[in-house]
Amino acid sequence: MAVIILDRTKPFPPMDSIDESGLVAVGGSLTLKRLVEAYSKGIFPWYSEGEPVLWWSPDPRVVLFPEELHVSKSMKRELNRKKFSVTVDKEFEKVMLYCRETRADKEGSWITNDMIEAYKEFHYAGYAHSVEVWDGGKLVGGFYGVSMGKIFFGESMFYLKKNASKFGFIKFVLNLKKLGFRLIDCQVDTDHLKSFGAREISRDYFLNEIKDEIENTAKIFTVFPDFF
Numbered sequence: 001m002a003v004i005i006l007d008r009t010k011p012f013p014p015m016d017s018i019d020e021s022g023l024v025a026v027g028g029s030l031t032l033k034r035l036v037e038a039y040s041k042g043i044f045p046w047y048s049e050g051e052p053v054l055w056w057s058p059d060p061r062v063v064l065f066p067e068e069l070h071v072s073k074s075m076k077r078e079l080n081r082k083k084f085s086v087t088v089d090k091e092f093e094k095v096m097l098y099c100r101e102t103r104a105d106k107e108g109s110w111i112t113n114d115m116i117e118a119y120k121e122f123h124y125a126g127y128a129h130s131v132e133v134w135d136g137g138k139l140v141g142g143f144y145g146v147s148m149g150k151i152f153f154g155e156s157m158f159y160l161k162k163n164a165s166k167f168g169f170i171k172f173v174l175n176l177k178k179l180g181f182r183l184i185d186c187q188v189d190t191d192h193l194k195s196f197g198a199r200e201i202s203r204d205y206f207l208n209e210i211k212d213e214i215e216n217t218a219k220i221f222t223v224f225p226d227f228f
Helices: 032-040 073-081 092-104 113-124 164-178 203-215
Strands: 004-006 023-027 054-056 061-064 085-088 128-135 138-148 151-159 183-187 199-201
Touching: 032 113, 032 138, 061 203, 073 164, 085 164, 092 113, 092 128, 092 138, 092 151, 113 128, 128 164, 138 164, 138 203, 151 164, 151 203, 183 203
Parallel strands: 004 023, 151 183
Antiparallel strands: 023 054, 061 183, 061 199, 085 128, 128 138, 138 151
16 A cells, blocks of 8 residues: 655545555644544554654554443552552643653653643643642652543553553543543553453444544533542
8 A cells, every 4th residue: 555645635545445454644743633634533653763753643542431441459458558549631731742752761762852742732732631639749650641532542642650651541530431521542451451341343444433522512522520
């Protein structure tokens, strides 16, 4: 398959033309308009510093249905102890920076400076959100992602204390379930995500799920209540 090269105005190709590699297109820029178009079609950017923007829609797709969330016995004890506190959208940029720093220590990070600036704008527009986990007044874990309709697209997480990000993720998913969220996009497979109950579905199934939800949502972005 010939790879589509984007410019500022060229749309993404039809999803039925994308092969098993999941690479949708190359190039373009991380404008707010492009990011809204991408996520509404199940596409996300993932690339390294110095590369053009690479746009992906993997097949199969790894998702977590909120009603299928698995909480281990050890994490149930952590939740009952109320070891941490959790907030939403209090420190968006700081969460992104921690995600970049902690991942770079292990295997490198795709969270470039351009990515941070673009997702800050995405956040200010009401689409991108952060979840922060606190131990007292110290930020010790968290994650960020994108919400459209009743779909949450997870991006990256970090922790500075054991189980901090797990604690925040479980609390967040439980609240998404109460809000009637349809699914959480985990993008690609990891043992960590599988431990929560995430599983693979076909790209076609995934795209149908988000298409139905986003097309039938009058207000495409989500304002999360202060539910922690």
